Amino acid sequence: MANVPAAPKKMDAISTFFYRYRRVIKFLKLFFLIAGPGIIVMVADNDAGGITTYAATGAKFGYGFIGFLIILGPIAYVVQEMTVRLGAITKRGHAEAIFDAFGSFWGWFSLGDLLLTDLLTTVTEFIGMTAAASIFGVPPLITVPVVIVFIMALNLSGRYWTWEKIVLFLCIFNLVCVPAAFLVHPDVAQIFKTGLIPQGGFNGTIFFFIMANIGTTIAPWMLFFQQSSVVDKNLGEKDIKMERLDTAVGAFFTIIVAVFCVIVTGTLLKGVNIQDAAQASRLLIPINKWVGYLMAISLFDAGLLGAIAISLASSWAWGEVFGWPHSLNNKVKQAPWFYLVRLLILLVAGTIVLLPGAPLVLITLFVQVIAVTLLPAALVFLVLLLNSDEVSGKYKNTVSQNIILILIVGGIIVMSSLYGISTVFPHLFK
């Protein structure tokens, strides 16, 4: 009986709290409802190739690239924000938008190039996953089929919402670089002191790493993925503001992972030439086994997220153009071609990794070059679409937006082209 009067008081406190912070709570509820495409695309951007690049960058230059990586966050945001607007206004995926706006020649070119890039990039995701799993004693023959079954099983619910929440949960594991960085006890003062400008002047190697980091942060499949994702989630004009925030949060996480990954290898492996992230994990295990294992988990998760997002970008694009049902809200029976394209990409990529003597190094090299071929085209289309009254209407770019965009897109095109050339002629910039 003594507790009876306490209940209303407690209720009062809860009610007061909800009343006082009702706007914040409403905002957060809305954010968690809409958030997804931006965070997923940005975190999946830290794929196996991305983690490898960050690990190699830290090992080569210590903390020297941290400042540059931080700048890449807003740049990635500016590019991806355009796809949010386009998707929300036109209700069309990027592939369909290109067909519609520029005709079938450019449409087929984009679709074919996207499929080829996605297929080869998925191969590199499987390379990363099998290498990471082998650190835990799991052979590639088990890793590849299990991963394919897992990715396809994510769609069994036939609900976009379920798929998105599971993938968002997987995104959390991308952040394991953060505790790993705390475990290595880096010199924080040194990070701030040397983190802003690469040490030792500017040379061809630094240039190569700058281009590699740009290449891993802004990729063609991201444009296709986020726009299709916005459409599949049925986000409209009213959701643009919140989806922009979603993209900004995603860009923040991308950079957090990149920076902390650089801190790990920059602290423990400085001066070592790293070829891949799995090699970094193996080198880290004797120094600090938990850090090594966390790096391996990060690599596996990065490859998994990359494979999930990249295979989906292609199947969405083909579904849009061919007019097949192409939503994650469709069950397999309702959208067989959509899921078949996805399964085929995963099967072909997984099989290539399992083939004895497969030219995996050559494939990794070609991924970079082919991605570079598509990126300028995709970016030019994006800018033109967002300057068209017919397509973007009142959401078309303003003059100031265009100035910023032209600088960013121009810079990316020049740098990515040079990166492609340097991949083909490695000694040109050294």
Place this chain on the structure above:
Amino acid sequence: MVNMFKAVYGKIHEINLKYQHPRIHQSRTVKVLLLILRIYLLLSVLLLIYKFATSIKGG
């Protein structure tokens, strides 16, 4: 098998017809940009073929 190919060809033809006319106004700027893009892509493809050929030769 033949029917499948016919169906695919028919679908591609249908897509080509549907997107025959670009929706974006073909202003001079758009035309110049697309021309530059074509040249850029042609050079990129030549670069790829060269690299592929030399990689195959090099084993």
